[in-house]
Amino acid sequence: MxxxxxxxxxxxxxxxxxxxxxxxxDSHTVRFHQLQRGTSDRVRNKRVNERTGEEVPLDEVVKAFDDGDEYVLVEPAELDxxxxxxxxxxxxxxxxxxxxxxxxxxxxxxxxxxxxxxxxxxxxxxxxxxxxxxxxxxxxxxxxxxxxxxxxxxxxxxxxxxxxxxxxxIRDPRREIDNLPGKTKVTDRELKMARQLVDTLRIEWRPEDFHDTYQEQVSALIKAKRTGEAVGKAEPPAESTNVVDLMDALRASVDRARKPSGHGGKKRAKSSGTSDTSPRPPTHIHDAAAKRRSTGGGKRASLGTLTKAELYRRATDAAIQGRSSMNREELVEALRGTRRHKATS
The missing domain is CATH 2.40.290.10 (Ku70; Chain: A; Domain 2)
Known part of the structure; x- marks a missing residue:
């Protein structure tokens, strides 16, 4: 307990x-010790008197407030x-x-x-x-x-x-950030496309679907260094979207998200000339999300259209070794290899 x-x-x-x-x-952060480079000697923090350089026992440490002219000492019992x-x-x-x-x-x-x-x-x-x-x-x-x-x-x-x-x-964001959009204008077409993208990517909140891949990669790095294996590198960050290409990026994002992801899955209806901003019925959202989870996107779905998170989930289901240290292209190749193996067996 x-x-x-x-x-x-x-x-x-x-x-x-x-x-x-x-x-x-609970925190699942991988914790490291500090060593002096070139040795196996631990580096530890000590309470040291800055004047004498001698270590000070914990029971001799008291709290003090610096009021500018002198220190005001406060004992723990006084705080209680x-x-x-x-x-x-x-x-x-x-x-x-x-x-x-x-x-x-x-x-x-x-x-x-x-x-x-x-x-x-x-x-x-x-x-x-x-x-x-x-x-x-x-x-x-x-x-x-x-x-x-x-x-x-x-x-x-x-x-x-x-x-x-x-x-x-609580800080005032307008004081902390000097380049907030403020009254920046967006066009109706841009807003409509952004709303369509948000609606297309709606999912059911399932916290168990998300996990700390960085800590898995840290563990894989430690294992690789212990065994002398090659260490993979993470993907570079995505480039910023140029304002000129904003509509193209939004449209391509909506098209990719609308591609069928299951066996016989239906595409979402293409947008008409009017904007549909009404909320989708919860059953539609939940059923679609459940279908995506149960089919894993379908065997016929193109691996190249999946996000890295989707590829990682498939690699986990396929028990692919070393997946936590793979970048997107390596995950695609590993999954294709799994498919070829199943096809010939």
Whole structure:
């Protein structure tokens, strides 16, 4: 079982619920040690007194704020003394519709669990109430000398806690970016074609369809260097679309996306003189997405028309070795080789 990263009491109104907080996500980043080049000697970070050059034990390190004239020393215990609720209170001050909270405010997600079996009824009561209301509780609490603004919501039969950014932490994009489009004009034809491309590429959100190919390539690189194999290189980034060629690029993108991808699959109807901006029925989207996933694009589909992500999925289904380090052309050749092998066997 995972260890809680924080425990305390969640309160709403006069109801108190002792809870434990658990990390909801894992990082699969490949981690490296630091070595001195030409040796196998580890390089480590140390706390060193900059005046004497001597290492300082952790229990002798204190926090200090530089006010310009001198350092103001602050002990860890003093920070705990001023923490709201002594760092153990998670008080819900009100409930909001989560749709009103803009995505930019969300930071990290945690699971909340009752601290003991005797609190499961109160826990279930809050979870069901939030689920039926479609609301989230807004609260603050302190963890590791930091105060957090959070949203507590019901998800899949449990309570989750999402840390939020404070309002004054959100930057104004118009101050940060000096070349935003502003009142840049786009033609009706360009907008219509862009809308058609967006509509043609609509898919059902399935997070399990996406995975971290870069970390797979890092692992493949490590394996190749260990065995002395050749190391493949990634594709160069796509060239920027010239404004002059924008319509051609949009039209070619729509045409490629409309090509049939399954056995007997039907092309989308070509656009007429009028723009159809009405939303597609969900069943049409889901059925098309499911067909694309189940057929993998069909055996007769041209490999040259597929994206690298689609090629990678096919290579995964075919259990092609070394696929994570292949570029697009190498994936196409490997898949063609698989087809030729099946045809002659």
């Amino acid at each position: 995972a260890r809680p990263v924080w425990s305390g009491t969640l309160t709403f109104g006069l109801v108190s619920l002792p809870v434990q907080m658990f990390t909801a996500t 003394d001023i923490a709201p609720g002594r760092s153990k209170a998670l008080e819900i001050t009100g409930f909001v519709d989560l749709r009103d909270v803009e995505p930019i405010f969300f930071d990290r997600t945690y699971f909340l669990g009752p601290k003991g079996k005797e609190y499961t009824k109160v826990y279930a009561l809050l979870e069901k109430a939030l689920d039926e209301a479609g609301m989230a509780g807004i609260a603050t609490f302190v963890m590791r000398n930091h105060q957090y603004l959070v949203a507590v919501r019901a998800e899949a039969g449990l309570l989750t806690l999402h840390t939020l950014h404070w309002a004054d932490e």
